[in-house]
Amino acid sequence: MISAPLPSSNAALKNLRRIFVLRNVVIVFLSATILALVWFSIPVPWLPVLVSIGAMLLLNGWTWWRLKSAAPVSDRLLFAQLLGDIAALTLLFYFTGGYSNPLVWMYLLPIAVAAVALPLRLMWSATALAMASYAALVFFHAPLSHLHVNDLVGIGLDTHLAGMWLGFTVSAVLVAGFVSRIGQNLRDNDRLVAEAREQMLESERMLALGALAAATAHELGTPLATINVLVGELHDTAPPELAADFKLLRGEVARCKEILSSLAASAGQIRGENAHRVALDVFLEETLQRWRDTRPALQFDCRLSGTTPAPQIVADRTLGQALVNLLDNAADASPDRVEMQGVWNRNELHITIRDHGHGLAPEIAAQAGQPFFTTKTESGMGIGLYLARTIFSRFGGHVELENQTEGGTVTRIHLPLADLIVEEK
Numbered sequence: 001m002i003s004a005p006l007p008s009s010n011a012a013l014k015n016l017r018r019i020f021v022l023r024n025v026v027i028v029f030l031s032a033t034i035l036a037l038v039w040f041s042i043p044v045p046w047l048p049v050l051v052s053i054g055a056m057l058l059l060n061g062w063t064w065w066r067l068k069s070a071a072p073v074s075d076r077l078l079f080a081q082l083l084g085d086i087a088a089l090t091l092l093f094y095f096t097g098g099y100s101n102p103l104v105w106m107y108l109l110p111i112a113v114a115a116v117a118l119p120l121r122l123m124w125s126a127t128a129l130a131m132a133s134y135a136a137l138v139f140f141h142a143p144l145s146h147l148h149v150n151d152l153v154g155i156g157l158d159t160h161l162a163g164m165w166l167g168f169t170v171s172a173v174l175v176a177g178f179v180s181r182i183g184q185n186l187r188d189n190d191r192l193v194a195e196a197r198e199q200m201l202e203s204e205r206m207l208a209l210g211a212l213a214a215a216t217a218h219e220l221g222t223p224l225a226t227i228n229v230l231v232g233e234l235h236d237t238a239p240p241e242l243a244a245d246f247k248l249l250r251g252e253v254a255r256c257k258e259i260l261s262s263l264a265a266s267a268g269q270i271r272g273e274n275a276h277r278v279a280l281d282v283f284l285e286e287t288l289q290r291w292r293d294t295r296p297a298l299q300f301d302c303r304l305s306g307t308t309p310a311p312q313i314v315a316d317r318t319l320g321q322a323l324v325n326l327l328d329n330a331a332d333a334s335p336d337r338v339e340m341q342g343v344w345n346r347n348e349l350h351i352t353i354r355d356h357g358h359g360l361a362p363e364i365a366a367q368a369g370q371p372f373f374t375t376k377t378e379s380g381m382g383i384g385l386y387l388a389r390t391i392f393s394r395f396g397g398h399v400e401l402e403n404q405t406e407g408g409t410v411t412r413i414h415l416p417l418a419d420l421i422v423e424e425k
Contacts, residue, residue: 352411
């Protein structure tokens with residue numbers, strides 16, 4: 001079984017990738033701003049500006065290399081990335097007017113990213129560092145004159161006001177386009193955690209059912225042996241007209257013992273050990289024939305078709321039992337007639353089972369498939385549909401129930417074959 005990546009590490013990796021993209025956008029924006037200042041003949045200290053942008057480029061180069069690595073991404077790594085951004089921005093703003101620089105709003109970008117991507121302690125640390133850097137720029141900075149460009153554009157527009165307008169526009173786009181995506185990433189992470197928790201609960205429920213089955217099989221061994229002995233003695237002394245009934249009874253007892261023996265033999269087996277491969281059509285026909293033997297009076301219309309030769313699959317006994325459970329449910333709802341159609345190709349199997357019963361009432365359909373919920377007051381345990389769905393989902397499949405307008409219920413099974421196919425050697 002291949003373990004899935006941890007949701008938290010997956011979310012951190014996505015956040016690092018988005019920080020990489022966000023920093024690229026900031027670098028492009030700063031470079032375009034510098035080119036605009038050159039165009040308008042506004043003097044700027046080139047060396048520190050180029051050093052600041054170059055530092056961001058180097059940081060993003062390392063980030064690009066880090067994204068190609070298979071090592072997990074930690075929150076501390078994200079924190080260090082944001083500290084690098086704050087340091088580069090502080091250097092840039094120090095030589096370009098300090099707190100009066102119209103682009104000083106860019107401090108909000110690492111703060112916003114930290115707010116949605118980092119734990120509380122690291123988030124407040126990044127925020128405190130950005131605030132301290134801004135405060136330091138109030139007292140320590142190289143002044144930058146605010147020049148008018150009315151001769152160039154025909155309006156009395158101050159470069160500081162133009163920078164504030166441009167800064168607001170870009171910040172709005174960045175916050176909406178990137179920070180919101182990080183928020184969506186966290187929501188996706190919460191959904192994955194919820195799904196993992198649900199799968200863990202299902203596994204615990206199946207483990208409890210397995211323990212119950214093992215205990216039940218152990219307890220049933222003794223009474224079945226006693227019944228078998230008594231049936232043999234009664235058969236020897238029974239009148240001839242009851243001989244057929246006793247023969248049927250002995251056959252049912254033998255079937256119960258065979259099921260218990262199979263359960264004991266299968267317990268604890270790992271898939272692939274002592275398993276044999278069989279053609280898919282043969283597997284289906286053998287499973288259906290065993291089920292037909294238990295319902296000799298039922299009219300069973302079955303059609304199987306697909307690619308030939310059929311793919312070779314691992315003969316997993318639980319799959320056959322899951323199909324039998326669904327057929328039993330259909331036969332219980334429609335004792336006279338059940339229809340089934342199976343279609344396959346090299347990649348998947350589709351099975352449709354139709355009964356001609358009364359269908360499922362809405363309140364019953366809402367609870368169908370829950371453990372120990374049953375409408376069979378005498379013989380039902382309420383785990384057949386639940387086990388079938390669990391078994392098929394273990395192989396990536398699913399089971400759906402659908403009422404028919406003309407009466408009855410259709411059970412649809414979709415099963416991918418990727419985890420079952422045995423490749424030819």
